[in-house]
Amino acid sequence: xxxxxxxxxEIKYRPAPRFNRVIIIDDSEIDLEVEKIIMKGINLAKRxxxxxxxxxxxxxxxxxxxxxxxxxxxxxDLIMPGMDGLEFLQSFNELPExxxxxxxxxxxxxxxxxxxxxxxxxxxxxIDYVVKPLDAENARKFLTYDKxxx
Numbered sequence: 001x002x003x004x005x006x007x008x009x010e011i012k013y014r015p016a017p018r019f020n021r022v023i024i025i026d027d028s029e030i031d032l033e034v035e036k037i038i039m040k041g042i043n044l045a046k047r048x049x050x051x052x053x054x055x056x057x058x059x060x061x062x063x064x065x066x067x068x069x070x071x072x073x074x075x076x077d078l079i080m081p082g083m084d085g086l087e088f089l090q091s092f093n094e095l096p097e098x099x100x101x102x103x104x105x106x107x108x109x110x111x112x113x114x115x116x117x118x119x120x121x122x123x124x125x126x127i128d129y130v131v132k133p134l135d136a137e138n139a140r141k142f143l144t145y146d147k148x149x150x
Contacts, residue, residue: 018143019045019072025088026077026108027052031132035075035108038139045073054080054088061092061099070102073142075134078109078116085109086116089123100125106142108134 022045026032032050039048049071051057057074064070078085085107092100104127107120112131120126127145130138 015043017043017046018145020068021045021047021049021071022073022075023049023051023057023071024075025051025054025057025080025085026075027080028077031077035134035139038134038136042136042140042143044139044142052080054083054085054091058083058088058091058095061095061103064096064099067098067102070099072102072104073145074103074105075108076105078107078111078120086119089120089126092125093123104145106130108132 022039024032024035024039026035029052032052036048036050039045054076061070076085076088083091089105092105103125105123105125107126107129109129110132117129120129128141
């Protein structure tokens with residue numbers, strides 16, 4: 001008899017999370033929660049932080065002093081009140097180099113305009129552009145992310 005048979009539970013292998021930290025920025029609480037559930041479901045990151053304002057993330061990243069505090073990925077909505085996603089990308093370019101080198105950005109937005117897509121890809125930190133809704137299939141590609149995802 002195996003330990004699995006004794007306990008009545010099946011043990012499934014679950015790989016370690018791909019990233020230590022991911023931030024999702026979206027003004028929609030519903031989208032934040034749905035994306036968090038998807039990312040937890042595929043075990044994308046150990047820590048998933050939710051933010052409703054881009055300026056809060058810029059302030060946080062501006063004050064980071066240690067490389068291990070920098071998120072590897074930011075999922076960014078473009079259409080938000082206050083600082084929108086394009087303004088966030090501009091401000092992101094002014095952050096310390098060690099932050100920009102480690103952190104990559106995935107744009108997740110309802111905007112499917114080619115001009116906007118092209119504009120976001122001018123930022124070297126943007127690695128992908130996903131038209132909402134983000135689903136598990138789209139999110140899974142980041143499990144094997146390798147800087148050439150574009």
